[in-house]
Amino acid sequence: MTIHFPFDAGDLLRRKKALKREWSAREGLLEKRIAILGGSTTDEVANMLELCLLARGIKPVFYQSAYGQYVSEALQPEPALRNFSPDMVYLHTSAVNISAYPAISDTREQVETLLEQQLAHFSAVWNGISQNLGCTMIQNNIEQPWQRPLGNLDGSDYRGRSRFVARLNESLADNALLRHDVIIHDIHYLAARIGLDRWFNPRQWYLYKYAMDMEAIVHLAWQLAGVIAGIFGLSGKCLVLDLDNTLWGGVIGDDGIEGIAIGSDSATSEAHSDLQRYALALKERGVLLAVCSKNDESNARAGFLHPASILHADDFGAFAANWDDKPENILRIAKQLNIRTDSLVFLDDNPAERALVQQQLPTVTVPDIGSDITDFIQTLDHAALFETPTLSADDLLRAQQYRENHERASQASQFTDYDSFLRSLAMQAVIEPFCEKNLERITQLTNKTNQFNLTTRRCTLAEIQKMASDKQCITLTGRLSDKFGDNGLVSVVAGHIEGHTLHIDLWLMSCRVLKRGLEYAMLSALCQQATAKGLDVLQGYFFPSGKNSMVEGLYRDLGFSLLLEDVSQSVWQFQLDNISSIPAHFIHINNGNPS
Amino acid sequence: MSREQINATVQDIFRDVLDSDTLVIEDSLTAADVDGWDSLSHISIVSAIEKHYGIRFTLGELDSFNDIGDLIGMIEKKLSR
Numbered sequence: 001m002t003i004h005f006p007f008d009a010g011d012l013l014r015r016k017k018a019l020k021r022e023w024s025a026r027e028g029l030l031e032k033r034i035a036i037l038g039g040s041t042t043d044e045v046a047n048m049l050e051l052c053l054l055a056r057g058i059k060p061v062f063y064q065s066a067y068g069q070y071v072s073e074a075l076q077p078e079p080a081l082r083n084f085s086p087d088m089v090y091l092h093t094s095a096v097n098i099s100a101y102p103a104i105s106d107t108r109e110q111v112e113t114l115l116e117q118q119l120a121h122f123s124a125v126w127n128g129i130s131q132n133l134g135c136t137m138i139q140n141n142i143e144q145p146w147q148r149p150l151g152n153l154d155g156s157d158y159r160g161r162s163r164f165v166a167r168l169n170e171s172l173a174d175n176a177l178l179r180h181d182v183i184i185h186d187i188h189y190l191a192a193r194i195g196l197d198r199w200f201n202p203r204q205w206y207l208y209k210y211a212m213d214m215e216a217i218v219h220l221a222w223q224l225a226g227v228i229a230g231i232f233g234l235s236g237k238c239l240v241l242d243l244d245n246t247l248w249g250g251v252i253g254d255d256g257i258e259g260i261a262i263g264s265d266s267a268t269s270e271a272h273s274d275l276q277r278y279a280l281a282l283k284e285r286g287v288l289l290a291v292c293s294k295n296d297e298s299n300a301r302a303g304f305l306h307p308a309s310i311l312h313a314d315d316f317g318a319f320a321a322n323w324d325d326k327p328e329n330i331l332r333i334a335k336q337l338n339i340r341t342d343s344l345v346f347l348d349d350n351p352a353e354r355a356l357v358q359q360q361l362p363t364v365t366v367p368d369i370g371s372d373i374t375d376f377i378q379t380l381d382h383a384a385l386f387e388t389p390t391l392s393a394d395d396l397l398r399a400q401q402y403r404e405n406h407e408r409a410s411q412a413s414q415f416t417d418y419d420s421f422l423r424s425l426a427m428q429a430v431i432e433p434f435c436e437k438n439l440e441r442i443t444q445l446t447n448k449t450n451q452f453n454l455t456t457r458r459c460t461l462a463e464i465q466k467m468a469s470d471k472q473c474i475t476l477t478g479r480l481s482d483k484f485g486d487n488g489l490v491s492v493v494a495g496h497i498e499g500h501t502l503h504i505d506l507w508l509m510s511c512r513v514l515k516r517g518l519e520y521a522m523l524s525a526l527c528q529q530a531t532a533k534g535l536d537v538l539q540g541y542f543f544p545s546g547k548n549s550m551v552e553g554l555y556r557d558l559g560f561s562l563l564l565e566d567v568s569q570s571v572w573q574f575q576l577d578n579i580s581s582i583p584a585h586f587i588h589i590n591n592g593n594p595s
Numbered sequence: 596m597s598r599e600q601i602n603a604t605v606q607d608i609f610r611d612v613l614d615s616d617t618l619v620i621e622d623s624l625t626a627a628d629v630d631g632w633d634s635l636s637h638i639s640i641v642s643a644i645e646k647h648y649g650i651r652f653t654l655g656e657l658d659s660f661n662d663i664g665d666l667i668g669m670i671e672k673k674l675s676r
Contacts, residue, residue: 014643017614043635203654204638214642 226384263308622664
């Protein structure tokens, strides 16, 4: 990443023009169209959000509503907003947009009504955007009020402002969870974290109608950019951890297992234990962990045998403990896990190691955590490097799936004939149309898959939902398991019908199931669905993205014939009366369809 | 703090905010004379000055200045207190 974390908000504000100039020149930026609908001044929000997104590899194009016009734009969008065709909408509202707090004379019923009115207001905005623009929305929740006429009672009395805000946020979260297209952006937490006195600047409110201080805007933009990166699959996927003085206090090679500081014996031990707990919590919600340590491997592994150790060696998807350079090891880790270096976050207490890795691997994120263990968790936490719009069942199983893959790989080396290996896996697949429970994982795959991706079309949850319910679309997902375990949902194929042709808009597959033959099974299922709809032809598209050269010949392998080819695409056709030409595979299809 | 020193600091701030290596400021310049000095960048300039010197302009003070000379004069006054 270009930006170093922690950042200096004042410096970013002051030098934003030059920084924008430099960072926009980076290669490979993902362009996204973001409409900012504001309940207060949004110009500086757009400026800082642009910088923070560029730092994460996203080049935004913005539409900003006229001052304060978020409601009218939601209910009756300006033609310019419709034409802008946003990929997503950010609703920049905050406490300044609460139209009425409870009055001291209000009864409990009147306070309930007021709460419902505020919620109905947001629901109307969300429904308007959904109907008129049909895209994902990020909605700020409400921060604490900056003044409390009831004093301390504002936190507990039924008429209190703090209490009102807490209840409103609770309901906003519940309402958002019932929909697929609203993500709540927690500025309530952010304002508390940086401090309400730093967050709200009365002078900037009265003069410029900035809902929060300019420096608070930088923090908001940073966190928001993290959330947006998560939606488009650009969050961190793996946390690579040093061992000595990072995951435990002391040096295992010198101090031995009895001498390292982990557990509850001392302040240092406790601090390291908490970092281990934090890493474990990340792992449990889908972030991969890896070790990168300068140690003999046996010593490194021994550290996790300490009785107070919270992490264990098998919590890590990759374990690189040797005397080679860390940059070399990190490249090996990326290769082993089959992820790109820009998905890695590296944590090391040693500034020299951090500098070396950052210099040799500029796409790896290396937060400056300093050297004091008591700072590590908060620095990592505030950096918002692992944001995700939702947690799918696949996220919760990810670490286990990587471990099972490792077992598959070691078993494969025992077979001389690959087909025998495939047969031995006893693979089973469930191939079915998009369904409700899979929509989030499907969306995630369209955004995260780079290599086995024919069209690299990134979709929001709202778009996937539309495809799922459109009778003029054929949609398929593939879930693959074998004797080692369940790989989860790993392939997405979808297209739209025009006349008697199915145009394939999405064909992607997770790298963890390469060379198993799943693509042949997907093609068979696709042909069955297309034939059932009376179609004659499948038309496939390959758009070279710089990252997907591995599939430039996929349609040829699947038995399609080349229709046309130029620098920007190749187009292929498959006649549906040709089904017998699909290559054989060793996957048993488990959902009633003959394999 | 001399007026020359303040001028140099304010010039650095203008150069950063307006992204210009070559801008030279003078007392008589107003927003109409300087490319890019609009209401939005003005907020950034004032904010950066306040942050650098640890001072705060009141609502009245912010309204009162017309050119760079006034701005520097105000900074001088606040620093001498």
